[in-house]
Amino acid sequence: MANYTPPAEFILTGFSATRELQKILLAPCLALYLVMIAGNASVVAMISFDSRLHSPMYFFLCNFSVAEMLVTSTVVPRMLVGLVAERDTIPFGQCLAQFYFYFSLGTTVFLLMAVMSIDRYVAICHPLHYSTILTDNVCIQLALGAWATSFFSMIPPAVLRARMPFCHSNQIDHFFCDNAPLLKLSCSDTHLIELWDFLLAVLFDLSSFAVTVTSYVAIIVAIVRIPSATGRQKAFSTCASHFTVVVIGYGTTIFIYVRPNKNYATDMNKMVALLTAVVTPFLNPFIFTLRNEKVKEVFKDWLGHLRGL
Template identity: 55%
Template structure:
């Protein structure tokens, strides 16, 4: 008989509120997933194959595209399969593994975005020193740190979840093992864990956002000093796609995770998590 405080599996409610209509979500969600997968794959192939794109900015963007593929692979394929079945379960170990990789990869994505911001800052504000400051050795160090730090920090985070007492049932009101729904099932004192989560969100999300914000502050100041409108437009054109990624990524993640406490609007969170 399974220990009630340590369930052998969790039930994922997913989009059960749609009832039998949730099967209709399969087609649109599958299409969006495949488009995102193919788009990011094309970016990676182009960055590798085209020697003109062997620059620091595209190196970081290639890393970001790979992360986008991996993050979606941790949750979306299972969500799609669950739309077609009535028994939506995930093993306890599978849930912890999904939690670990989803948040590790997601945190890495934001650090890579801040690396792109640093690259644009050096390129626009210090163009004569660009090759020295953004050498390939430096790019590899920045990317390596962005990948390593979240995966190391998430080890104690996921271990702490594994040892919680889940005595409020095993039904997760989400389509994957998200943080808040998991904590809601625990009868352990999670106040310290929630504070730790909040600090980790500050460390990875808000700190990288601050780096991006400061970098673009200097970039805007430098662009305003450029005498010609065409020169300013050329400088800004290299930042447009990055700013779009920054806005979408940071706004949705800050809404979802940089909020202490458990009182989240779960149904709203499901929708925002798909962005």
Template identity: 50%
Template sequence: MENQSVSEFILMGFSVGRQAEILLACLFLAMYVISMAGNMTVLSIVLTDSRLHSPMYFFLSNVSVLDILFTSVISPQLLWNLFSNDKSISFSGCMAQSYFYFFLGTVEFLLFTSMSYDRYAAICKPLQYHAIINGRVCIQMLLGSWLGGFLSVLCPTIMITRLSYCRSNVINHFFCDSGPLLDLSCSDTHFIELMDFLLSSLVVLCSLVLTLVSYTYIISAILRISTTTGRSKAFNTCASHLTIISISCGITIFIYITPSQKETLEVHKVPAVLTTIVCPFLNPFIFTLKNDNIKQAIREALRRNIQLITQKTMSF
């Protein structure tokens, strides 16, 4: 990826002093490390514990993979910019960051929709569940999510790389978001803005509508369960997923689907921090705290590791 009008961009970041930047960098670094460790723990537990080899945990492990990739697209560059005070990023690096940010974000929304259908089948059609959601269907939904994300973001990104950036190379953001990038171009960007708006609306609103329809049936089925314990168990399997998709959809609608206002770019940095850093940090905890099977698997894994360490220590 090359562009004749610009070779690099400057990421303005946050409008705070140098000391505040260092504090933010330390906070973001801690959250990034914990996010990586938490998601890797969930992924390893699901892969190694045979009791978790089911469609629900298959999707959950893929969410962990997406969170690892998603936060790694933004956080390393952001941390470098904050710690070193070097705010530059190459043109190709900027375009790659922008593409993978939207690509992985779209995949995650589509995967959340697949998870809602899985929960619908499990709770509303328990007798037919294994026939409806089998290994082949899970792979098809996963591949469909990745393919949908790849195709929906590819064309707008290619068009953005071909724009002329003659106004400035200073991006008023902490990463290469499409809105601030289009604001720098002296080319006609109306078609790209319209395409971004329509694609974002299609992905987010369709995902939200399908999820709401699924959960309407799910909640109706849960309320018909006679025992309090059964209702609580069924609700706990869905609460974490519903919480995360509500937060993600709300933030995305606020940033990308509401009518764009250039004067609000500074305001958009706060919810952008939530999606790129805070949500991948919270996701493994939200899923773990609401899931007894994962908590039990983690406790057993910790117990086994402690026993192995104790045995090795005693052998010496």
């Protein structure tokens, strides 16, 4: 393998060999992507420029929206081009870069979910100490920790794939450079790499999921003990949106990635990956804003201001 030369490019096979079926997916996927960008960008703008939303909860939500836009943008624009292209190819270096940023940004999203659940736990279970526990410095450290941990942890997997010999084929049976389809093309023993990937998934996905579930269990117990029916309803309303995002996000990711001996590049995996990359980020801005009275109030004020211009 000393004289091994990596392939110049990979061919992404997409969803189906039938070009007509892929073209049908173009319009809805493009529409969902554009609405997702607009929705998350609006959330970021409102949180950044309106002082009513300058609190830890919305600071973490702002980071979450930025991460959602970035992780989706690493996959969807190329996927849209591939849906109409006669032959969808991606250079070797771009494929590895897409792999690295997709999984590092995806890990950031899950770590931020865990941080947001901790924020809700402190707000509901320890409301009198909320401002002293989640200070500005603590919030910044938690957010930076989520971003930095994700990006540094994904360097070894990316380097390992850059050094792998790909000699079986240069066709990736997927619409982006996903983990399992890449490993399938290698002619070397990938068991240790798969084990490393599985341990990373357990470390970040399952551990953040455990933190999130533990926080919400404590929150539910605290809400049940609230004597006022109005107070219970308000607390449940605040947390319901977060919990919906958690169920959708973790459910799809655990299905695809937190499984040893995965069945490589099945059609089911592709559809679930499409749900994770397009549909879930599209829903998140609506889930957070439609169930949040303060965000709706700010949004209405902004719309009124725009109409007055």
